[in-house]
Amino acid sequence: MILAAILFSYLFGGIPVGYILAKQVRGIDIREYGSRNIGATNVGRVIGWKYGFLALLLDALKGAIPVISASYIDSPYTLTTTEILLGSVAILGHTFTPFLHFKGGKGVATALGVYMTLVPVVTLCAILIFFIVYKISGFVSLGSILATLSMPLWYFGSSKVLPSAEYQPIIFFVLVATFFLITYSHRENIKRLVSGKELRASENAK
DSSP, rough: HHOOOOOOOHHHTTEEEEEEHHHHSSSSSSGGSSOOOOSSSHHHHHOOOHHHHHHHHHHHHHHOOOHHHHGHHHHHHHOHHHHHHHHHHHHHHHHHHHHGGTOOOHHHHHHHHHHHHHHHHHHHHHHHHHHHHHHHHHHHHHHHHHHHHHHHHHHHHHHHOOOOOOOOHHHHHHHHHHHHHHHHHHHHHHHHHTTTOOOOOOOOOO
Protein backbone atom coordinates (compact mmCIF):
# COMPACT_ATOMS: atom_id res chain seq x y z
CA MET A 1 0.00 0.00 0.00
CA ILE A 2 2.82 2.41 0.79
CA LEU A 3 4.41 1.69 -2.59
CA ALA A 4 1.11 2.45 -4.30
CA ALA A 5 0.85 5.69 -2.30
CA ILE A 6 4.39 6.69 -3.32
CA LEU A 7 3.59 6.05 -6.99
CA PHE A 8 0.33 7.99 -6.71
CA SER A 9 2.08 10.93 -5.02
CA TYR A 10 4.74 11.07 -7.72
CA LEU A 11 2.26 10.92 -10.61
CA PHE A 12 -0.18 13.28 -8.91
CA GLY A 13 2.60 15.75 -8.17
CA GLY A 14 3.76 15.39 -11.75
CA ILE A 15 0.53 16.65 -13.32
CA PRO A 16 1.77 19.66 -15.37
CA VAL A 17 -0.94 22.11 -14.39
CA GLY A 18 0.66 25.18 -15.96
CA TYR A 19 1.27 23.37 -19.23
CA ILE A 20 -2.33 22.13 -19.36
CA LEU A 21 -3.79 25.55 -18.54
CA ALA A 22 -1.76 27.27 -21.27
CA LYS A 23 -2.79 24.63 -23.81
CA GLN A 24 -6.47 24.85 -22.89
CA VAL A 25 -6.71 28.64 -22.51
CA ARG A 26 -4.36 29.93 -25.24
CA GLY A 27 -3.49 26.84 -27.27
CA ILE A 28 0.22 27.41 -26.67
CA ASP A 29 3.13 25.47 -25.21
CA ILE A 30 4.07 27.52 -22.13
CA ARG A 31 7.61 26.14 -22.42
CA GLU A 32 8.16 28.34 -25.48
CA TYR A 33 7.27 31.64 -23.79
CA GLY A 34 8.60 33.89 -21.04
CA SER A 35 10.95 32.01 -18.75
CA ARG A 36 9.90 28.77 -20.51
CA ASN A 37 8.81 27.30 -17.21
CA ILE A 38 5.47 25.63 -16.50
CA GLY A 39 5.13 27.21 -13.05
CA ALA A 40 2.52 29.66 -11.82
CA THR A 41 4.66 32.79 -12.27
CA ASN A 42 5.29 32.15 -15.95
CA VAL A 43 1.67 31.13 -16.48
CA GLY A 44 0.55 34.41 -14.96
CA ARG A 45 3.03 36.44 -16.98
CA VAL A 46 2.12 34.77 -20.29
CA ILE A 47 -1.62 34.05 -20.20
CA GLY A 48 -2.90 36.18 -17.32
CA TRP A 49 -2.54 36.40 -13.57
CA LYS A 50 -5.91 34.84 -12.77
CA TYR A 51 -4.60 31.68 -14.44
CA GLY A 52 -1.31 32.10 -12.64
CA PHE A 53 -3.09 32.09 -9.27
CA LEU A 54 -5.15 29.09 -10.38
CA ALA A 55 -1.95 27.25 -11.28
CA LEU A 56 -0.48 28.19 -7.89
CA LEU A 57 -3.53 26.82 -6.06
CA LEU A 58 -3.66 23.58 -8.05
CA ASP A 59 0.10 23.01 -7.76
CA ALA A 60 -0.14 23.55 -3.99
CA LEU A 61 -2.96 21.02 -3.78
CA LYS A 62 -0.68 18.51 -5.52
CA GLY A 63 1.52 18.72 -2.43
CA ALA A 64 -1.16 18.97 0.23
CA ILE A 65 -3.32 16.04 -0.85
CA PRO A 66 -0.57 13.38 -0.65
CA VAL A 67 0.36 14.60 2.85
CA ILE A 68 -3.28 14.48 3.98
CA SER A 69 -3.71 11.01 2.46
CA ALA A 70 -0.87 9.64 4.63
CA SER A 71 -3.20 9.17 7.60
CA TYR A 72 -5.49 6.93 5.53
CA ILE A 73 -2.97 4.36 4.33
CA ASP A 74 -1.37 1.37 5.97
CA SER A 75 2.27 2.42 6.34
CA PRO A 76 5.18 0.74 8.15
CA TYR A 77 6.47 4.19 9.14
CA THR A 78 5.30 6.79 11.63
CA LEU A 79 2.66 9.22 10.42
CA THR A 80 5.12 12.12 10.23
CA THR A 81 7.63 10.06 8.23
CA THR A 82 4.89 8.89 5.86
CA GLU A 83 3.65 12.46 5.40
CA ILE A 84 7.16 13.67 4.63
CA LEU A 85 7.80 10.77 2.27
CA LEU A 86 4.65 11.30 0.22
CA GLY A 87 5.00 15.07 0.23
CA SER A 88 8.62 14.90 -0.88
CA VAL A 89 7.76 12.51 -3.70
CA ALA A 90 5.02 14.91 -4.85
CA ILE A 91 7.56 17.77 -4.99
CA LEU A 92 9.90 15.57 -7.02
CA GLY A 93 7.01 14.67 -9.32
CA HIS A 94 6.33 18.33 -9.99
CA THR A 95 9.99 19.15 -10.55
CA PHE A 96 10.72 16.07 -12.67
CA THR A 97 7.33 15.34 -14.20
CA PRO A 98 7.14 12.09 -16.17
CA PHE A 99 4.51 13.69 -18.41
CA LEU A 100 6.97 16.22 -19.90
CA HIS A 101 10.14 14.16 -20.24
CA PHE A 102 11.02 14.76 -16.57
CA LYS A 103 11.32 18.54 -17.03
CA GLY A 104 8.77 20.26 -14.81
CA GLY A 105 8.36 23.28 -12.58
CA LYS A 106 10.53 24.74 -9.84
CA GLY A 107 8.73 22.91 -7.02
CA VAL A 108 7.86 25.99 -4.97
CA ALA A 109 4.06 25.84 -5.15
CA THR A 110 3.93 22.09 -4.50
CA ALA A 111 6.34 22.49 -1.58
CA LEU A 112 4.05 25.25 -0.30
CA GLY A 113 1.16 22.78 -0.21
CA VAL A 114 3.27 20.14 1.51
CA TYR A 115 4.61 22.38 4.25
CA MET A 116 1.45 24.38 4.80
CA THR A 117 -0.09 21.04 5.73
CA LEU A 118 2.90 19.75 7.68
CA VAL A 119 4.35 22.84 9.41
CA PRO A 120 1.86 25.69 8.83
CA VAL A 121 3.38 28.27 11.20
CA VAL A 122 6.85 27.87 9.72
CA THR A 123 5.36 28.09 6.22
CA LEU A 124 3.49 31.31 7.05
CA CYS A 125 6.75 32.83 8.33
CA ALA A 126 8.45 31.85 5.07
CA ILE A 127 5.59 33.39 3.07
CA LEU A 128 6.21 36.63 4.97
CA ILE A 129 9.87 36.50 3.94
CA PHE A 130 8.80 35.91 0.34
CA PHE A 131 6.55 38.97 0.27
CA ILE A 132 9.19 41.19 1.87
CA VAL A 133 11.84 40.15 -0.64
CA TYR A 134 9.39 40.34 -3.55
CA LYS A 135 8.18 43.80 -2.49
CA ILE A 136 11.74 45.10 -2.33
CA SER A 137 13.18 43.39 -5.42
CA GLY A 138 10.22 42.53 -7.64
CA PHE A 139 11.72 39.09 -8.30
CA VAL A 140 9.56 36.04 -7.55
CA SER A 141 12.56 33.73 -8.00
CA LEU A 142 14.67 35.54 -5.39
CA GLY A 143 11.76 35.63 -2.96
CA SER A 144 11.15 31.91 -3.45
CA ILE A 145 14.78 30.96 -2.85
CA LEU A 146 15.18 33.08 0.28
CA ALA A 147 11.80 32.03 1.67
CA THR A 148 12.77 28.38 1.22
CA LEU A 149 16.13 29.04 2.87
CA SER A 150 14.35 30.59 5.85
CA MET A 151 12.16 27.56 6.52
CA PRO A 152 14.71 25.28 8.25
CA LEU A 153 15.91 28.33 10.19
CA TRP A 154 12.37 29.19 11.31
CA TYR A 155 11.75 25.56 12.22
CA PHE A 156 14.93 25.19 14.26
CA GLY A 157 14.50 28.58 15.91
CA SER A 158 10.87 28.02 16.88
CA SER A 159 11.77 24.73 18.57
CA LYS A 160 14.25 26.62 20.77
CA VAL A 161 12.00 29.58 21.56
CA LEU A 162 8.59 27.91 21.91
CA PRO A 163 8.40 25.16 24.56
CA SER A 164 5.33 23.67 22.86
CA ALA A 165 7.12 23.31 19.50
CA GLU A 166 8.36 19.76 19.04
CA TYR A 167 11.61 19.52 17.09
CA GLN A 168 11.89 16.53 14.76
CA PRO A 169 15.25 16.11 12.97
CA ILE A 170 13.63 14.47 9.94
CA ILE A 171 11.53 17.58 9.29
CA PHE A 172 14.60 19.84 9.59
CA PHE A 173 16.52 17.57 7.21
CA VAL A 174 13.78 17.55 4.57
CA LEU A 175 13.40 21.34 4.80
CA VAL A 176 17.13 21.70 4.10
CA ALA A 177 16.88 19.19 1.24
CA THR A 178 13.94 21.11 -0.22
CA PHE A 179 15.97 24.31 -0.15
CA PHE A 180 18.77 22.69 -2.15
CA LEU A 181 16.31 21.17 -4.63
CA ILE A 182 14.51 24.47 -5.20
CA THR A 183 17.80 26.37 -5.47
CA TYR A 184 18.94 23.84 -8.07
CA SER A 185 15.68 24.19 -10.01
CA HIS A 186 16.23 27.98 -10.01
CA ARG A 187 19.79 27.75 -11.36
CA GLU A 188 18.88 29.52 -14.62
CA ASN A 189 17.05 32.23 -12.66
CA ILE A 190 20.14 32.70 -10.51
CA LYS A 191 22.27 33.16 -13.63
CA ARG A 192 19.81 35.75 -14.96
CA LEU A 193 19.72 37.52 -11.59
CA VAL A 194 23.51 37.78 -11.58
CA SER A 195 23.59 39.02 -15.20
CA GLY A 196 20.67 41.42 -14.69
CA LYS A 197 18.44 39.65 -17.21
CA GLU A 198 15.85 38.16 -14.85
CA LEU A 199 12.28 39.29 -15.52
CA ARG A 200 10.37 40.90 -12.68
CA ALA A 201 6.84 39.62 -12.11
CA SER A 202 5.43 42.91 -13.35
CA GLU A 203 7.21 42.58 -16.71
CA ASN A 204 5.21 40.91 -19.47
CA ALA A 205 6.80 38.12 -21.42
CA LYS A 206 7.48 38.78 -25.09
